[in-house]
Amino acid sequence: MEEKIPVGAEFRHDFSFSQDDVIAFANLTGDHNPIHLDAEYAATTKFKIPIIHGHLSSSVFTKFLGMQKPGGPGSIYMKQVTEYLRPMHVGVPYEVVFRVVEVEPVRHIAQIATEVYNKETNKVTIRGTGTLMNEDNF
Numbered sequence: 001m002e003e004k005i006p007v008g009a010e011f012r013h014d015f016s017f018s019q020d021d022v023i024a025f026a027n028l029t030g031d032h033n034p035i036h037l038d039a040e041y042a043a044t045t046k047f048k049i050p051i052i053h054g055h056l057s058s059s060v061f062t063k064f065l066g067m068q069k070p071g072g073p074g075s076i077y078m079k080q081v082t083e084y085l086r087p088m089h090v091g092v093p094y095e096v097v098f099r100v101v102e103v104e105p106v107r108h109i110a111q112i113a114t115e116v117y118n119k120e121t122n123k124v125t126i127r128g129t130g131t132l133m134n135e136d137n138f
Helices: 019-029 039-043 054-067
Strands: 010-015 076-084 094-104 109-118 124-133
Touching: 010 054, 019 054, 054 076, 054 094, 054 109, 054 124, 076 109
Parallel strands: none
Antiparallel strands: 010 094, 076 124, 094 109, 109 124
8 A cells, every 4th residue: 555645745747738728728618718819819918929728727737636646546626726826828838836735634635735837937827725635645
């Protein structure tokens, strides 16, 4: 049996999004806001270039928590509180950092700090806290 993941454990994963990802997300959700899809429109905004949908950008939390440590197969993602601090863009390298901040061992539930960093600027683009249940890990 593997050891349980302790408070303070940290996990990091690199990722980026493509324009095809943004288009697929827009088609899936129906959110075709031109700020995400139209460079000419975006040029007229304070962002100057298209930005990735907020929920697409934070979808990396469920990708990694559902398939890799500190989560993994069998995890139940119970809650997420998220702050979108800076826009994210296609083709930019990002890193998601998960840090276990609290564990309820009887219920197998952990509070996980979730942060996304732009690897070019080292600035936080998203931060929050997720609640994750995993009988094998917590």
